[in-house]
Amino acid sequence: MAQAVLKIDITEGFEGALPIAVIPFQWNGTAKTVNGDVSAIIMSDLARSGKFSPVAEKDLIARPQTLADVHYKTWRIAGMDHIVIGSVTKQTNGTYQVQFRLIDILKAKQVLGYNFSATDKTLRGVAHQISDYIFSHITNLPGAFNTRIAYVTLNRSKNLYKARLQISDTDGYNPQTLLTSDEPIMSPAWSPDGSELAYVSFESGQAEIYTHNIRTGVRKSRSKYKGLNGSPAWSHDGKKLALTLSKDGNPDIYILNLSDNKLQRLTNHWSIDTEAVWSADGKSVIYTSSRSGKPQLYRQAVHSGSKPERLTYEGNYNASASVSADGKHIAYVHGEGNVFRIAVLELATKSSRILTDGPLDESPEYAPNNSIILFASQEKRQAVLAGVSVDGRQKQRLEFSDGEVREPSWAAVRY
Amino acid sequence: MKKLLLISMLVLSVAACGERIKPDDETTGENGQGSAGQDGATAGGIGAGSGAGGTVLESGKLVSYEKNAINDPNNVLSEKVVYFAYDSNTVGDDYLELVKHHGKYLSFNAGASVRLEGHADERGTREYNVALAENRAQAVKQIMLYEGASNDQISVISYGEEKPVAFGHDDESMSLNRRAEIVYQ
Numbered sequence: 001m002a003q004a005v006l007k008i009d010i011t012e013g014f015e016g017a018l019p020i021a022v023i024p025f026q027w028n029g030t031a032k033t034v035n036g037d038v039s040a041i042i043m044s045d046l047a048r049s050g051k052f053s054p055v056a057e058k059d060l061i062a063r064p065q066t067l068a069d070v071h072y073k074t075w076r077i078a079g080m081d082h083i084v085i086g087s088v089t090k091q092t093n094g095t096y097q098v099q100f101r102l103i104d105i106l107k108a109k110q111v112l113g114y115n116f117s118a119t120d121k122t123l124r125g126v127a128h129q130i131s132d133y134i135f136s137h138i139t140n141l142p143g144a145f146n147t148r149i150a151y152v153t154l155n156r157s158k159n160l161y162k163a164r165l166q167i168s169d170t171d172g173y174n175p176q177t178l179l180t181s182d183e184p185i186m187s188p189a190w191s192p193d194g195s196e197l198a199y200v201s202f203e204s205g206q207a208e209i210y211t212h213n214i215r216t217g218v219r220k221s222r223s224k225y226k227g228l229n230g231s232p233a234w235s236h237d238g239k240k241l242a243l244t245l246s247k248d249g250n251p252d253i254y255i256l257n258l259s260d261n262k263l264q265r266l267t268n269h270w271s272i273d274t275e276a277v278w279s280a281d282g283k284s285v286i287y288t289s290s291r292s293g294k295p296q297l298y299r300q301a302v303h304s305g306s307k308p309e310r311l312t313y314e315g316n317y318n319a320s321a322s323v324s325a326d327g328k329h330i331a332y333v334h335g336e337g338n339v340f341r342i343a344v345l346e347l348a349t350k351s352s353r354i355l356t357d358g359p360l361d362e363s364p365e366y367a368p369n370n371s372i373i374l375f376a377s378q379e380k381r382q383a384v385l386a387g388v389s390v391d392g393r394q395k396q397r398l399e400f401s402d403g404e405v406r407e408p409s410w411a412a413v414r415y
Numbered sequence: 416m417k418k419l420l421l422i423s424m425l426v427l428s429v430a431a432c433g434e435r436i437k438p439d440d441e442t443t444g445e446n447g448q449g450s451a452g453q454d455g456a457t458a459g460g461i462g463a464g465s466g467a468g469g470t471v472l473e474s475g476k477l478v479s480y481e482k483n484a485i486n487d488p489n490n491v492l493s494e495k496v497v498y499f500a501y502d503s504n505t506v507g508d509d510y511l512e513l514v515k516h517h518g519k520y521l522s523f524n525a526g527a528s529v530r531l532e533g534h535a536d537e538r539g540t541r542e543y544n545v546a547l548a549e550n551r552a553q554a555v556k557q558i559m560l561y562e563g564a565s566n567d568q569i570s571v572i573s574y575g576e577e578k579p580v581a582f583g584h585d586d587e588s589m590s591l592n593r594r595a596e597i598v599y600q
Contacts, residue, residue, distance in 0.1 A: 161578075184577035186541060206572055207545070228549050228573060231542045244546065246553075251546035272546040288543055294502070295543055320540035333540050340538065360584075362540050378584075407541065 016391070017053040018138065020046060021075070021083040024057060025100075026065045030090035035173075036123030038088055038098060038130070044171065045131035045145045048396055049371040050389025052135075055080070067101060072108045080105050084134060088123075095119050100130050102137060112137050124173055125414075135369070144369040145170055147411040148214075150178075150188040150197055151385060155403040164403075165199060167214060170410065172385075172398045178212060187231055188407060191238050194415035198222070198232035198241055209243060211258075214415065223256060233277045233285070242266075242276040242285050242302075253287050255302060266302060275320050280327025286311065288319040295319045297332055297345075311345065314352060318343075322364045322373070325412075329390070331355075331364035331373045342375050342388065355392035368412040372396075376406040478516065480523040485599050491516050495597040497555055498590060501538070504550035506558060514555050517597055518562025521569070531555050532596040533573040534580075536589035545575030551595045570600075 025039040046052035061078050064070045064085055075083060086100035095117055102112035112133060118126040125146060132143025148167050155162045165179040165188060179185060183202035190197060197212045209223035209232050223229045227246035234241060241256045248265070253276045255264040267273040269291050276287040284301045289308065291298075294316040298308040312318035317335030324330070327347070334343035339358040346352070360378040367374065370390060377386040379397070383404035386397040398405070476491040477484075484490045495517075497510040506514055521527055533548030552571045559569060581588035 184574060186545070186575075186577070202572075202574070202577075227571065228545060230545050244542065246546070246549055251549060272543065272550065274546045275540065275542045288540070290543075295539070317539060319543050335539060338538060360537060 017051060017394075018082070019055070019080050020052050020134075020138075021055045021060060021080050022046070023060065023063050023065070023083060023085045025085075025098075026087040028087060028089040030088070030096075032088075033120065033123065036118075036120065036127065038100075038123065038127040039084070039086065041124060041127035041171070042084060042100075042131045042134065045128060046134065048171070048387065049135060049145075049369075050391070050394045051139055051371055067103070067110055070103055072105055075105045082134075082138065086130075091117075096123060098123070098126050098130070100133075102134050124169060128169065128171075135371075141369045141371070144367045144371065144410065144412070147194060147368065147414045148190075149374070149411070150190060150409045151405055152185050152188060152407045153403045153405050154383075165197070165212075167197075178214065178217075186407065188409045189232050189234055190409050190411040191234050192236055192412060193238060194411040194413045197409070198234060200230050200232065209241070211241075222258065222261075228274075231275050235278055236282045242278065242287075244274040244276070253285065253300075264302075264304070266300065266306075267308070277321050277323055280323055280325065286321045286323060286330060288321070297321050297330065311347070311350070312352070313350075320362060320364065322366045324366050324370045324390075325368055326370060329366075329370075331366055331375075333362050333364065342373060344373075344390065353392065355388045355390075356386075356395070361386075363407045365408050365410050366390075367410050374408040374410055376408065480516075480520045482524055482527075484520065485527075492520055495599075497551075497595045497597070499551055499593040499595070501536070501589075501593065502547065504547060504554045506554050511558070514558045514597075515562050518559035518564045521559060521565070522563030525565070525568070528568045528570070528600045529559075530598045530600055531569060531571045532578075532598060533571070533575075534578060534592055534594050534596070535576045536592040537576050537579065537584070538589065539576075541575055541577075545573050545577075548575050548595075549573035551593075555595045555597070 022039050022043040043054045046054050062074060083103045084100060089097045091097055098116040098118050100114060101110045104111045116126045128146035131145040135143045147170055149170050150167045153164045153166055161182055163181050163185040164177050165185050166175050166177050168175040181201060181203045186200040188197050188199040195213060198209060200207050200209055207229045208221055209229045210219045211222055212219035223243055225245050225247040228244055228251055230244040232241045232243050239258055243254055243256055244251050245254050250270055251272045251274050252268060253266040253273050255266055271289055271291040273287055273289045276285040278285055284299050286297055286299045288295050289298050296318050297311040299311055300306050300308040315334055315336055318332055320333045322331045330345045332343055334341055334354060340360050340362060341354050341358040342356040342361045342364045343352050343354045361375050363376040365374045372387045372389050374385060374387050377384055383406050384397050385405050385408050388395050477489050478491050485492045494513055497506060497514060531552040533552030535544035535548040552573060556569050556571055579592040581591040
């Protein structure tokens with residue numbers, strides 16, 4: 001099974017990122033467990049969010065263990081806004097008690113403090129939960145560390161083709177395989193409540209869309225029309241899937257009502273229409289269409305009789321949109337010649353900027369709190385998952401030990 | 416890349432909706448009747464005259480539509496891959512005759528059936544490539560239908576960029592991956 005090794009590359013400066021010091025937690029009654037180094041996980045989460053610049057452990061000017069140990073003036077002079085202290089205590093029943101305190105240096109007081117109970121299995125989850133508390137308190141945005149990501153891995157050589165649908169923690173740890181197939185698996189998408197994945201599997205000898213409950217393992221075939229069955233995207237209420245079908249002649253966008261399997265055809269054009277995603281208000285979808293001759297992004301209301309509105313004009317290849325949770329931005333793939341990079345379009349101004357370097361970046365996916373954009377990238381001819389902060393200043397990558405990794409999807413909540 | 420030396424000057428333009436075949440140059444020797452004769456074919460290849468109405472083309476490939484023709488390495492039908500230009504689903508000049516031969520074969524062999532597998536190179540997004548490769552396979556299907564094959568003899572599947580045959584990132588590899596494969600069932 002692929003075990004993730006997280007590597008964070010900071011490629012540019014950190015202007016605007018908030019300084020924070022995460023003091024290594026004190027471990028009582030037990031040695032620090034490598035897989036559950038709570039304070040290291042918190043530090044890594046905050047750094048990956050692109051919104052914080054945690055002090056490296058070796059550069060810490062002090063290591064207070066309790067509130068009374070905190071010397072506010074020293075931290076203030078060091079330019080620190082917040083520090084995090086905490087402890088992990090092994091209980092007689094084998095569980096851990098995890099405590100943390102978030103301290104606001106300018107206010108010179110504790111602003112957040114919680115006690116958690118954890119097992120070896122849940123220790124990493126508790127660490128991500130603490131990261132979410134800290135992130136939300138300071139940024140006023142929801143946290144997205146203690147959820148899950150889904151992705152597709154592929155092991156392939158001349159006589160081997162093994163695709164796997166996997167889910168893991170948001171930092172790549174605890175990978176679990178939901179489906180293994182000798183045929184392609186594509187386009188995983190989380191339901192809004194994080195309980196199910198929709199995806200395309202070719203296991204039956206044709207493209208077919210399934211929904212798959214991650215806890216029960218129960219899955220249902222949702223779309224098996226003649227031709228294409230692709231690009232499933234959940235509506236925000238979890239009741240519908242936007243998808244691509246070619247049953248009526250050409251790839252077009254349809255809306256499938258999951259309760260009665262009724263289909264509504266949204267587009268009807270001789271060109272390719274695909275890769276629909278829902279707008280933040282759920283009233284329209286944004287999709288890729290080649291109706292202008294080359295793939296470009298369009299927005300269209302989901303009621304019948306609506307007209308498409310073209311969103312992208314720069315360049316000959318703009319596709320595969322992901323909408324930010326606040327609805328203000330769209331991340332997408334921008335191609336120029338043989339180079340494909342992730343770009344972001346600001347909907348209000350229609351201005352766009354390129355965030356990544358390519359050469360084959362694809363499948364952008366906004367984190368549910370808009371902090372970073374996950375995407376699939378090619379590095380040394382190997383497909384990896386990478387992340388970029390929404391301002392493009394911080395880049396990171398999730399590296400897996402074997403196989404290609406692609407098509408990340410980030411759950412809004414942990415089910 | 417393998418190419419057949421074929422003699423037709425037909426240019427087929429298959430729009431995504433298209434079933435219209437538009438010769439914009441003078442056509443040669445295409446009678447659609449199943450006599451496989453081709454103007455300008457030069458003899459001198461192997462096996463001339465063997466098989467049903469067999470004629471040898473410049474490349475030395477035999478044209479005949481008898482049942483086992485698809486398994487004969489000397490027959491034109493032994494070529495079963497159609498290659499495409501980037502972001503295009505137009506069957507180009509180099510492959511039009513080949514696709515027509517397969518279409519005729521199907522029309523003469525009602526018991527035969529094919530699965531057309533559409534593929535794309537790695538450039539661009541995955542789902543767009545699935546749609547593009549579907550349109551490639553559909554373009555091949557439309558020509559076959561025009562040549563007399565029937566709808567129920569042809570199934571279509573698109574794999575997009577998921578199943579490349581060449582794994583390099585160079586132009587040569589990518590051109591090999593932009594293809595529709597004709598797979599007899």
